[in-house]
Amino acid sequence: MVLDNGLHSITTPFKPLRQESSLEQEFELVVGTNLEFILTCKAKWPKPVSSPLLDNVSVAPSTRSLTSTASITSNARSEKSRSGFSKLFGKKKAIAHDSIRPVPSGRSIMSHAPAAPQIKRDTWEDLTAVDGSFGRIYVALSQYENEIYGRAATFEIPLYNEWSINHISLSGVGKKVKKEPYQIGTLQVQMMFVPRASKSEELPGSIKEALNDLRHAVKTRERSSKPVVIDDDDGEEEEIKLSGYLSQLGGDCKYWRxxxxxxxxxxxTAYSETSHKPRAVVNLKKAIRIIQDKDTLIKPSSDKRRKSGFAENEDAYMFADQGFRISFLNGEVIEFYGDNKADWVKCLNKVIDTKDLLLAREKKLKEKIQQDQNDLAKEKPWVGLVLDSKA
Structure with a gap:
């Protein structure tokens, strides 16, 4: 097959021609204004060989010397049979005496005329061009661009013969007449159009590479748009979650709120009681202990920074049974009370007991998010053009 876009011509290696043949050849064309190209199928085959002409036969001088002349001729041909054409085409038949007849002139000739050359007809010559071309298609990008923009599509394109001729006889004179182009088969062509985001952008070298780039980008976008889930390999427990109303003293609250x-x-995370807007975030990564014992809560704190809220505030003293305290590694203390104290204490103790595992999970989460961001950053510009156009 030969691809020709008007500027360059590329020829593939020959392969056996069958009823269904595959070249498996990929071409790369730079798209310009009104891109068109031609695909031409060519064939080569062994040419038939013409049969040899019979050698001219010598003539005897007269009937009187018939025997001797025939003998000489026979001997001469025997000598000749050892060389020349007989070496290629085999032994020739000896000439019999009765095949020679006298003529009035006193000379004799062979009774059989020399054989005409036997030429075997090459049927392919009437079906092909001189260079072996036998089929052609014309492809214009404008006809396929919408279907192949950023994706590969396969098309069945009729293959036409433009070189066949007919032999006709006019007044005994043979003449060759060219046939109208006619379909001889179908060419299956896969095409893909890859847009360029900039003149300096390096595009993929094959359809397979382009499709792999697209699949990878689609998966990355889908993964980054969904909440990241960490698979726990060690059978760790589910995430610790709880919500509800609590009264707080400490942290960003100088008074019970x-x-x-x-x-x-x-x-x-703390939200406003009325508007539910976020107000503060308590990081439990450095929490070291949860205190829920009432006697401990109402005792004045030995911490010089602040005394116990349950001991100093009369109203809070009344809710000590529903209260608990969170102590942090840096000495900070935050006090809470609420109706569902048992649930909060249970979950907070669980956080402290498993925070190392939770921290490891959080680290994995950040790494996964960062990996998704890195993959998005690696997305090739032409891939972005294609995916954004389909969005």
Whole structure:
């Protein structure tokens, strides 16, 4: 097959021609204005060999010397049979005496005329061009661009013969007449159009490479758009979650304040009681202990920074049964009380007991998010053009 786009011509190696043949050849063309190209199928085959002409036979001088002349001729041909054409085409038949007849002139000739050359007809010559071309298609990008933009599509394109001729006889004179182009088969062509985001962008070298780039980008986008889930290889427990109303003293609250809290692993987020807007975040990564014993809560704190809220505040003293305290590694203390104390203490103790595992999970989560971001950053510009156009 020969591809010709008007500027360059590329020829593939020859392969056996069958009823269904595959070249498996990929071409790369730079798209310009009104890109068109031609695919031409060519064939080569052994040419038939013409049969040899019979040698001219010598003539005897007269009937009187018939025997001797025939003998000489026979001997001469025997000598000749050892060389020349007989070596290629085999032994020739000896000439019999009765095949020679006298003529009035006194000379004799062979009774059989020399044989005409036997030429075997090459049927392919009437079906092909001189260079062996026998089929051709014309492809214009404008006809396929919408279907192959950023994706590969296969098309069945009729293959036409443009070189066949007919032999006709006019007044005894043979003449060759060219046939109208006619379909001789179908060419299966796979095409893909890859847009270029910039003149300096390096595009994929094959359809397979382009499709792999697209699949990878699609998976990365889908993964980054969904919540990241970490698979626990060691059979770790599910995420620790709890929500509800609590009264808080400490942290960002200098006085007791009722808030709506949401616990998500090592993060305790405080929201406004009325508007539910986020107000503060308590990081439990450095929490070391949960104190829930009433006697301990109402005792004045030995911490010089602040005394126990349950001991100093009369109203809070009344809710000591529903209260608990979180102590942190840096000495900070935050006190809470609420109706569902048991649930909060249970979950917070679980956070402290498993925070190392939770921290490891959080690290994995960050690494996975970062990996997704890196993969998105590696997305090739032409891939972005294709995917954004389909969005």
């Amino acid at each position: 009722r808030r709506f809290f949401v616990l998500n692993d090592t993060t305790l």
